[in-house]
Amino acid sequence: MACQLLLSRLPAGVAESENQPETEPIMNKTATTAHPILPLLAERWSPRAFTAAKIDATALGSLFEAARWAPSASNLQPWGFVHATHGSAGFAAIVGSLAAGNVTWAQHAPLLVVGVAELTKADGSPNLYGRYDLGQSVAHLSIQGAALGLHLHQMAGFDSAKLREAVSLPASHEPVVVIAVGAVGEASQLPSPLDERERAPRSRKPLDSFVFTDTWPAGRP
Numbered sequence: 001m002a003c004q005l006l007l008s009r010l011p012a013g014v015a016e017s018e019n020q021p022e023t024e025p026i027m028n029k030t031a032t033t034a035h036p037i038l039p040l041l042a043e044r045w046s047p048r049a050f051t052a053a054k055i056d057a058t059a060l061g062s063l064f065e066a067a068r069w070a071p072s073a074s075n076l077q078p079w080g081f082v083h084a085t086h087g088s089a090g091f092a093a094i095v096g097s098l099a100a101g102n103v104t105w106a107q108h109a110p111l112l113v114v115g116v117a118e119l120t121k122a123d124g125s126p127n128l129y130g131r132y133d134l135g136q137s138v139a140h141l142s143i144q145g146a147a148l149g150l151h152l153h154q155m156a157g158f159d160s161a162k163l164r165e166a167v168s169l170p171a172s173h174e175p176v177v178v179i180a181v182g183a184v185g186e187a188s189q190l191p192s193p194l195d196e197r198e199r200a201p202r203s204r205k206p207l208d209s210f211v212f213t214d215t216w217p218a219g220r221p
C-alpha cells in the first residue's frame with residue numbers, strides 16, 4: 001500500500017486536480033540496504049524538484065500530528081513549526097532567509113515549514129535536548145509524509161537572524177531547520193548541476209564504520 005503511494009504521481013496528500021502531467025519516468029531512489037528495513041524508511045529521500053501541487057489540509061494535519069507524538073526528554077515537547085504555502089507573504093519571507101543555493105529550488109516547493117526548538121525550560125535552565133527532540137519530531141513527520149506519498153527536504157542553509165524575523169520568533173526559541181514539503185517533481189525542472197545530483201544514487205557509510213560491539217574501537221576517531 002505504502003509503496004504504491006510512493007511510486008505514484010498522485011500522492012494522497014495533494015489535490016488530484018493540481019498534479020502535473022507525467023513526462024519523465026519516476027526515479028528509483030530507494031536505499032540499497034544491507035539488512036531489511038521498513039519500506040517507508042528505504043523509500044524516503046530528499047528531492048529538490050517538487051510538483052506545484054499544494055498539500056491538502058488533511059495531510060497537513062497528519063504531518064504535524066505525527067510530529068506531536070514523537071518522544072521527547074521529560075515529555076517537554078520543545079518543538080514548534082511555522083508553515084507557509086507557496087504564494088503567501090510568509091512563504092516569500094522564509095525564502096528570503098535561505099542560502100542562495102537553497103533558494104534556487106526551494107522557492108518552487110509547495111510548502112515550507114520552519115522547525116523551531118525551545119531551548120530554555122520553564123525554570124530558566126537550558127534544555128540540552130531541545131534540538132534533539134525537534135529532530136526526532138521531524139523524523140516522525142518525514143515518515144508520515146512518506147506514507148502520504150509526500151517528500152521532505154530539510155535545510156540548515158539559512159540566515160538565522162533573517163529567518164527569526166521572517167516568522168516573528170521570540171528570543172526563547174531557535175529556528176533550527178527549514179523543510180520543503182511536496183510531491184516529487186521531475187529532475188529535468190532543475191538547473192544543472194542540481195538535475196544530475198537529483199538523479200544520482202543515494203549513498204551511506206557502511207554499518208561497520210559506525211556500529212560497534214561493547215566498546216568504541218581504540219584509536220578510532
Ligand SMILES: Cc1cc2nc3c(=O)[nH]c(=O)nc-3n(C[C@H](O)[C@H](O)[C@H](O)COP(=O)(O)O)c2cc1C
Pocket residue numbers: 044045046047102153154155156157158177202
Ligand atoms: C539538518 C539537515 C540540514 C540539511 N541542510 C541542507 C541544505 O541546506 N541544503 C540542501 O540541499 N540539503 C540539506 N539537507 C539534506 C541532506 O543533504 C540530505 O538529507 C542528505 O544528503 C541525504 O540525502 P537523502 O535525504 O536523500 O537520503 C539537510 C539535511 C538535514 C537533516
